[in-house]
Every structure is written in structure tokens, then in C-alpha cells.
Amino acid sequence: MTTSQAASQILESAKELQYDDSTNRLTRNHLSPLCFSVINDKTICIGAARIGWSDEKFVTTTLRRMADEVDLGRPLHSLVIVGQLHPLEIDYLKIHALDPSSLDQLVLENNQCLNSKS
Numbered sequence: 787m788t789t790s791q792a793a794s795q796i797l798e799s800a801k802e803l804q805y806d807d808s809t810n811r812l813t814r815n816h817l818s819p820l821c822f823s824v825i826n827d828k829t830i831c832i833g834a835a836r837i838g839w840s841d842e843k844f845v846t847t848t849l850r851r852m853a854d855e856v857d858l859g860r861p862l863h864s865l866v867i868v869g870q871l872h873p874l875e876i877d878y879l880k881i882h883a884l885d886p887s888s889l890d891q892l893v894l895e896n897n898q899c900l901n902s903k904s
Contacts, residue, residue, distance in 0.1 A: 789833035789845075792865045793852035800825040825849070825867070830889075830896050832866040832879065833858050844882040848892065851884060870900050 827850035835843045835858035843858050852865070871879070871893055880886045 787863070788861075789831075789835070789858055789863045789865045790853055790856055792863075793831060793833075793849045793856075796825060796865075796867070797827065797849055797853055824899055828892060828895060830868045830871075830879075830892055832868065832882070834864040834866070835859055836862060837864070845884060846879040846882045846889065847884040855884070868896070870897050 827848060829849045831847065831849050831852055833843075833845045833847070833852055833856055841859075845852070845856050845858065847856060849867070868875075868879075876889065876893055880889055883889045
């Protein structure tokens with residue numbers, strides 16, 4: 787499975803399974819109007835391919851862009867969905883970001899979303 791395929795499947799699943807703030811539980815999307823997903827189109831992820839090989843490749847982007855735009859070439863692929871990020875991690879991820887200028891805003895939104903769920 788490629789990172790694009792994995793990201794696409796995760797996004798499809800996230801449409802069905804949402805987080806309900808009123809009950810602090812995961813629920814089916816159609817059961818609660820108060821649902822808010824921690825995993826969504828703007829969730830930050832890292833695609834990695836052929837780690838340790840001379841042609842290894844890393845890409846930092848959103849799940850939506852990973853699903854629609856990224857091709858990391860031949861396997862082996864890994865997809866990492868990030869949690870709350872430390873400033874040093876953010877600096878490193880910018881090196882591999884598809885759009886480094888928007889990463890700070892995405893990180894801010896990502897961290898706010900994660901903090902609201904803890």
C-alpha cells in the first residue's frame with residue numbers, strides 16, 4: 787500500500803467515525819451533530835519511502851494532499867500521523883514540507899485540536 791492509498795483510506799474512515807465533544811467518545815458521524823474529527827483533511831502527516839536507502843524520500847503535508855498529490859515512488863512506504871509537535875520537530879518537518887510557508891498555521895490548528903480533546 788502506498789502512502790497516498792493509506793491517507794485516502796484514513797480520510798474515508800474519518801468521515802464515518804467522529805469525536806463527540808458532549809460525550810468524550812468516538813461515535814458514528816450521522817448520530818451526533820456535535821461531532822468534530824481529530825483526523826481530517828488538514829491533519830499533518832509524513833510520508834516516508836525506502837528509509838535507509840540511497841533514494842529515501844520524506845514528505846510532510848496534510849492527509850488530503852498526501853491522498854491526492856503525493857507519489858513517493860516504489861515501496862516500502864510508511865505514513866505517520868503526527869500528534870502535538872515540539873518546535874524542533876516543526877523545524878525538521880519544514881525541510882520536507884510540500885508547502886513550508888503554511889506548515890506553521892497547520893501546526894497551530896493541529897495542536898489546538900489535539901489540546902481540546904485532552
